[in-house]
Amino acid sequence: MLKLALAAAISMMFLLAPPDAAARTKHKGRTAAAKHVKQVKPKRTDLAKVIADDNRQRMVRRIEMVHGKRRVVYQRVRRAAPAIAILSAGDLVGLNKTHDPLDLRSSVAYVMDQTSSEVLFEKNSTVALPIASITKLMTGLLVVQAHQNLDEVLTITDADVDKHKYTSSRLAVGARMTRGNLLHIALMSSENRAAAALGRNYPGGIDAFVAAMNAKARELGMNDTHYVDSSGLSSQNVSSARDLAKLAITAHQEPLLRQYTTDPNYAVQASGRTLQYHNTNYLVKMPDWNIGLQKTGFINEAGRCLVMQAMIQGRNVIMVFLDSKGKQSRTADAGRMRKWLEALKPAIPAAAAAAVPVTVSAVVPGTAAQ
Template sequence: MQLFRRPVVSRMFQWVGLCVVGLSLALPAAQANERKREPAKKTASASNTKARKPAAAPVRTAARSVKAPARVAYTPARPSFGQMAGLHLVSDPLDLKSSVALVIDQDTQEVLLSKNDHAVLPIASLTKLMTGLLISQSGLPMDEMITITEADVDTEKGSSSRLSVGTTLTRGEMLHLALMSSENRAANALGRTYPGGLESFVVQMNAKAKLLGMTDTRYVEPTGLSSRNQSSARDLATLVNVAHGDPLLRELSTSPSYEVALGRRTLHYNNTNGLVRNPAWEIGLQKTGYISEAGRCLVMQAHIAGRKLIMVFLDSAGKFSRLGDAERVRTWVETSSGLRSSAAPSRPVKG
């Protein structure tokens, strides 16, 4: 009996095993079929929904919710006064990028190079050279403390400054920052604290210009932010010649960098004219300037090839082109011994 039952039991286990295997194979197939039917149910449900609601409504709602890409209006750069006057169309032997240029031998007053030198244009922060000259010659104490006020904040161009309202520095420090790094609030504070106030200071700026014979020059404020501060290359060469005779202006304008302590903070300023850090240059006095109406401007007194030269560049097109023009002039003087290329002589530099 035992011999008979063993095969039967064996066959029974085989049958059960086959049933289990069959179920294991059938279950995934059934689940797959169920997954296939689910999208169909969703589709049917969506169809029923569309039948109940107009199909166009969601589309119109979606169309209203999508915003078109914002358009950014292109604002072209404002042309300078020199560009509007066509001064850049005038050529010169050195292919300068400045529309106005003048190079004069300081000792002999010989004009080595001139280009539109009588044109009267905005002079931007070259204005600060006259501001510095008046302050230096005023006899006011350089160690007197001056505080930046709301009156010194630029409302002309909206320019920024690291000298916040309430900052207090000496007059000498303010003058240093105005000449070296063209600090507008410092320059305005210098004029505001002049005896008689800002209005009196501007009167003195114009009186000084007249005394020096700068007949093309007019000042309305001490920073140069206003385009109504205007002059010619001829007048500016006169101013550079006089300012170079002031030891304080020579020192402060050519300082490569300067630090001022404000409580726990120390502010580091650099000269706006990178040429003062170039060992190839021997610069006795300098000032840079820029507003859109004036273009890039630069005045300098420098020793080149054994000569003391006064250089004026106005309305230069390009951030570094005024420095490039100075380099072109230096190379030209060194290689040609400063042979004059100006078309015609002009009145001598006064001062």
């Protein structure tokens, strides 16, 4: 009986083995069936590692009350994956390695006296980089200077949906809103579908609008600047800090742009619904800041960006910060710059200060100072 049982067991092992492995019943002292079993049954330590590493999950123990009785429940939850550092366009060319006396978190900075046009501080200011939603400042300038009817009601369509970055929006397809309100939330809250709708409803459509954006840039002497859309979602919207200072000076001359970019919050009507929007720059709410114009921007390729006009110690200044690292770093850099200017002016008259600007530059392949 023992022999019959042993024979039956050996036969079953051969039946479980792959057909091509049966011919190699002996290979280095092991049967094919044994090899097959070893492949699907790892060691205990290996199995524990697989379970621990599987989708970075872990078991959480919690207690529930079911029909008045305590019951222990184990639930599998996913751990958050570690953050992966994403390099910006500035990082890729080494601008983040440029050091400056103020220890700014922005790879690019440019500060000038708005009245005298004297440069007070600059760091990599001639390098053209992606500018994200700073683009909307040019969008607003074109809409205002084209004298389009701000009371005309426009409709959000599928053409306004972001198919580049797939960003979300509170403006649903089919939502109706006046051009003025679309302009307001595009500038104040950086609403992308609003900016897209503004460009699409320009005479000649979005292509004509982008062409007008680039024509206006050339008119203003913004030689490092190029636009491909009205929202800034594309990383192909590029400019230098010096160019953006020129845009800020021109935009500051428009009262509507000053108001819309600095309103702390605003409620709009969209197809019968009230939507509350807030400014992307919290500094406009701070009583110790006197800001006349501002615009923020962010995409991964651009980093955190900020363009701002402000009065500091009685002096109107234009500030531009590009490719900043950290969610609040661009506004923190603005604070560092303000403290530096406040300390500078009592010690040195404005004219003398303008004559000795701080200039910090990095050597960037393929770029040249303008």
